[in-house]
Amino acid sequence: MKHAYVFPGQGSQFPGMGKNLYETNESAKSLFEKANEILGFRISDIMFTGTDEDLKQTKVTQPAVFLHAVIAFLSLPGAQPEMVAGHSLGEFSALVANKTLGFEDALKLVAIRANAMQKACELNPSTMAAILGLADEKVEEICAGITDEIVVPANYNCPGQLVISGSNAGIDIACEQMKAAGAKRALKLPVGGAFHSPLMEPARAELQAAIEATAFNTPICPVYQNVVAKAITDPAEIKANLIAQLTGPVRWTQSVQAMIADGATQFTEVGPGKVLQGLVNKIDKSVATDGFTGDL
Structure with missing residues (x-):
C-alpha cells in the first residue's frame, strides 16, 4: 500500500488559482513573491486576477500551474510521497515534491521551457487533437501512415483517450x-502548438543546456517519468528523460499502471483542477483518488 502524489500540466489553470494559499499561508505568500522576483514579472497578479486569456499564454501558463501545484504541495500537512509523477509540465512539480530539484531551480527551468516552447510554436504553426474511443494501436497505425506531414501520438491519457x-x-x-x-x-484542441512532437525540437537545445547546468539531487522516492513510464531514481537518468519529454510522448496510462503494479493504492492530485483524478479512475477503478488545491 503506497501513497502516490501526481501533478497536473498545462490546461488545468483557472483564474484565481492560488489566491487562497497566498492570503492564508505566510510561507506560501513568500514563495509566490520569490517567484515574482525570479520571473521578473508579477505572475501572482495574473494568477489571482487575470482572465482565462491572460493565463493561456504558454510563458504564463506553465509557471502558473507549476507554482500552484508546488506551493499547494509544500502547504500540505504531513505529505510523505512514496512515489510521484506529473503530466507533462507536472513532472517538474513532481521533482520538487521528491526533492530532486529545489523550488527556485525548478521554477527557472519551467520558465526556460515555457519560453522555448512558445518560440517553437511561433516558428512552426501546429496543433494537437484529442482522439476518443479508438484503441491506442489504431491511433498509432494511422499516425504512422501519414508520411508527408508530421503527426505523432503525444499524450496517452487513459484507455480510449x-x-x-x-x-x-x-x-x-x-x-x-x-x-x-x-x-x-477527433477534436482539435485550443493549444499553441504541437507539444510532445518533433516540432518542439527547436526548444530542445535551450532546455537541454539549462537542465544539464542544474544540480539534480538523489530523490527521496521514485518518479515515474512520462517518456519511460517506470520508476526512476538516478539523477542522470531523470535529466535525460526530462529533456526527451519535450519531443517524446506522455505515457500517462502506462505510468499510472506501473505505479499501481508497484503498490500504489492511493493517488493524491496536487494543484489546479481534477483532471488527473479522472484519468486515474478511468485507468484503474480499484485505487482511491483525492485532490488538494489549497483553494477554497
Whole structure:
C-alpha cells in the first residue's frame, strides 16, 4: 500500500488559482513573491486576477500551474510521497515534491521551457487533437501512415483517450482518418502548438543546456517519468528523460499502471483542477483518488 502524489500540466489553470494559499499561508505568500522576483514579472497578479486569456499564454501558463501545484504541495500537512509523477509540465512539480530539484531551480527551468516552447510554436504553426474511443494501436497505425506531414501520438491519457500532435495539415488529415476508423470524436484542441512532437525540437537545445547546468539531487522516492513510464531514481537518468519529454510522448496510462503494479493504492492530485483524478479512475477503478488545491 503506497501513497502516490501526481501533478497536473498545462490546461488545468483557472483564474484565481492560488489566491487562497497566498492570503492564508505566510510561507506560501513568500514563495509566490520569490517567484515574482525570479520571473521578473508579477505572475501572482495574473494568477489571482487575470482572465482565462491572460493565463493561456504558454510563458504564463506553465509557471502558473507549476507554482500552484508546488506551493499547494509544500502547504500540505504531513505529505510523505512514496512515489510521484506529473503530466507533462507536472513532472517538474513532481521533482520538487521528491526533492530532486529545489523550488527556485525548478521554477527557472519551467520558465526556460515555457519560453522555448512558445518560440517553437511561433516558428512552426501546429496543433494537437484529442482522439476518443479508438484503441491506442489504431491511433498509432494511422499516425504512422501519414508520411508527408508530421503527426505523432503525444499524450496517452487513459484507455480510449489519446492526444495526437503535429502540423496543422497533418492533424486535419489524421482527424478525418480517425473518424473514418470509428473514433467517437477527433477534436482539435485550443493549444499553441504541437507539444510532445518533433516540432518542439527547436526548444530542445535551450532546455537541454539549462537542465544539464542544474544540480539534480538523489530523490527521496521514485518518479515515474512520462517518456519511460517506470520508476526512476538516478539523477542522470531523470535529466535525460526530462529533456526527451519535450519531443517524446506522455505515457500517462502506462505510468499510472506501473505505479499501481508497484503498490500504489492511493493517488493524491496536487494543484489546479481534477483532471488527473479522472484519468486515474478511468485507468484503474480499484485505487482511491483525492485532490488538494489549497483553494477554497
